[in-house]
Amino acid sequence: MWSGPPIAGCVVAARRYHIYLDSNRGFLTFLTAVVLFLFVSPMFVNAAINAVRQGLAAPLVFAALLAFHQRKWSKFVLLGAVASSLHYSSLMYLAFAPVLLLSLRRQRIVAAVGFVAYCSGLSLVAVRVAVPALYTEVMNYSVDAVYRAGIRYDFALFSLFWYLLPLMVSRIVQSPYGERIKQSTAVYMVMVLPFLLLGWGNYSNRYLLVPWVAASFMVAAIACHSRTPLLRHPLLLRCGLVAAGGIFCFYVTHMIII
Numbered sequence: 001m002w003s004g005p006p007i008a009g010c011v012v013a014a015r016r017y018h019i020y021l022d023s024n025r026g027f028l029t030f031l032t033a034v035v036l037f038l039f040v041s042p043m044f045v046n047a048a049i050n051a052v053r054q055g056l057a058a059p060l061v062f063a064a065l066l067a068f069h070q071r072k073w074s075k076f077v078l079l080g081a082v083a084s085s086l087h088y089s090s091l092m093y094l095a096f097a098p099v100l101l102l103s104l105r106r107q108r109i110v111a112a113v114g115f116v117a118y119c120s121g122l123s124l125v126a127v128r129v130a131v132p133a134l135y136t137e138v139m140n141y142s143v144d145a146v147y148r149a150g151i152r153y154d155f156a157l158f159s160l161f162w163y164l165l166p167l168m169v170s171r172i173v174q175s176p177y178g179e180r181i182k183q184s185t186a187v188y189m190v191m192v193l194p195f196l197l198l199g200w201g202n203y204s205n206r207y208l209l210v211p212w213v214a215a216s217f218m219v220a221a222i223a224c225h226s227r228t229p230l231l232r233h234p235l236l237l238r239c240g241l242v243a244a245g246g247i248f249c250f251y252v253t254h255m256i257i258i
């Protein structure tokens with residue numbers, strides 16, 4: 001069911017990320033880039049026409065975790081409360097926020113352990129043995145639906161790609177924004193952890209809606225702060241937004257979602 005894209009929450013998250021980066025770009029230019037990359041994401045279509053309430057909450061979860069990462073506790077509580085009121089699953093992501101208090105090295109260890117545990121099936125076995133009620137609930141979600149459950153290596157690798165991308169392209173991003181974008185990958189990683197713990201059940205893509213929406217914000221930040229003037233030119237971004245609007249309409253018309 002179509003209810004329009006969850007733009008309001010995206011504006012809030014874009015503003016929070018703009019502040020997080022301490023960006024020298026105008027906010028409207030930055031917002032243009034964010035919406036551009038959201039419109040070309042099939043996951044955003046899913047957020048707009050399928051998982052609507054979770055789609056409304058997704059950018060606010062990202063904003064809340066950015067605030068947590070900056071130790072802005074009141075903003076974290078406020079944004080987290082609004083996100084959770086829109087969809088209860090927001091609490092699942094916010095529960096992992098304390099990982100952001102760890103050192104960068106330990107955060108990466110957590111990410112690596114989570115990835116290996118998921119891909120090896122260890123997280124599935126651990127939940128089944130330690131919390132059988134949770135295992136049953138996850139496996140019984142839309143049990144009659146036709147959707148491939150089990151370990152989704154494609155989803156795991158795709159998620160890993162968006163975590164690594166800002167690290168790989170940091171040299172083509174203006175200083176100090178490349179480093180700040182790299183720091184924000186910790187927030188993205190925290191949002192992937194619920195999938196690494198529970199993403200072997202039915203409709204495991206629902207655990208990835210939040211981080212995959214956030215990935216568009218990181219790509220927008222890379223484009224807006226690129227060392228290549230053409231890529232960050234406001235006119236190019238605005239023309240790109242027009243084209244992205246056409247792509248979004250095509251996705252919606254043909255129900256192309258992840």
